[in-house]
Amino acid sequence: xxxxxxxxxxxxxxxxxxxxxxxxxxxxxxxxxxxxxxxxxxxxxxxxxxxxxxxxxxxxxxxxxxxxxxxxxxxxxxxxxxxxxxxxxxxxxxxxxxxxxxxxxxxxxxxxxx
Amino acid sequence: xxxxxxxxxxxxxxxxxxxxxxxxxxxxxxxxxxxxxxxxxxxxxxxxxxxxxxxxxxxxxxxxxxxxxxxxxxxxxxxxxxxxxxxxxxxxxxxxxxxxxxxxxxxxxxxxx
Numbered sequence: 001x002x003x004x005x006x007x008x009x010x011x012x013x014x015x016x017x018x019x020x021x022x023x024x025x026x027x028x029x030x031x032x033x034x035x036x037x038x039x040x041x042x043x044x045x046x047x048x049x050x051x052x053x054x055x056x057x058x059x060x061x062x063x064x065x066x067x068x069x070x071x072x073x074x075x076x077x078x079x080x081x082x083x084x085x086x087x088x089x090x091x092x093x094x095x096x097x098x099x100x101x102x103x104x105x106x107x108x109x110x111x112x113x114x
Numbered sequence: 115x116x117x118x119x120x121x122x123x124x125x126x127x128x129x130x131x132x133x134x135x136x137x138x139x140x141x142x143x144x145x146x147x148x149x150x151x152x153x154x155x156x157x158x159x160x161x162x163x164x165x166x167x168x169x170x171x172x173x174x175x176x177x178x179x180x181x182x183x184x185x186x187x188x189x190x191x192x193x194x195x196x197x198x199x200x201x202x203x204x205x206x207x208x209x210x211x212x213x214x215x216x217x218x219x220x221x222x223x224x225x226x227x
């Protein structure tokens with residue numbers, strides 16, 4: 001079993017829809033949670049960075065972390081065709097030393113249809 | 115503020131050769147991590163350097179190595195290339211303390227033939 005599980009999709013939605021992307025994980029030591037967006041042939045771009053449980057909002061994006069369920073989500077409101085990309089969740093145990101490395105989900109391919 | 119710069123962007127090498135990839139992190143960042151991205155395995159951690167010292171290492175063979183210079187720039191070397199080493203190699207820059215927030219470069223796409 002992988003440490004981080006993510007539905008690979010593809011997920012296709014109409015423009016303006018609310019998109020929900022999710023990851024589950026097994027390592028209870030994870031404390032830092034990130035969402036990255038990756039366009040084809042580009043490097044991942046950091047969208048959201050959260051610590052421990054709770055919600056964080058940035059524009060059209062909302063990240064939720066539920067450590068008790070080992071479940072994280074990214075919501076995209078009013079989705080746009082420019083949001084079409086692969087979305088990757090990533091997690092780490094902490095900063096510094098042996099725990100700084102990021103463990104990634106496999107990514108969800110999202111297509112927003114005009 | 116300049117982002118993370120990786121060079122070269124594309125490389126084609128022959129089996130058995132070696133290759134060196136370069137990464138310049140964001141100014142002021144002291145941590146550089148390297149990841150391999152393939153369609154089958156996704157993004158996998160190779161190693162991390164902080165203040166010129168390897169601080170963390172993933173599960174890759176010894177053919178994969180790296181180093182970091184005093185200006186935080188990092189290089190990654192792969193010796194005796196195999197076909198399976200074909201991948202997008204990504205460098206991530208992080209302050210290195212108080213946060214695991216990491217910013218990626220555009221990557222180097224390595225093709226081994």
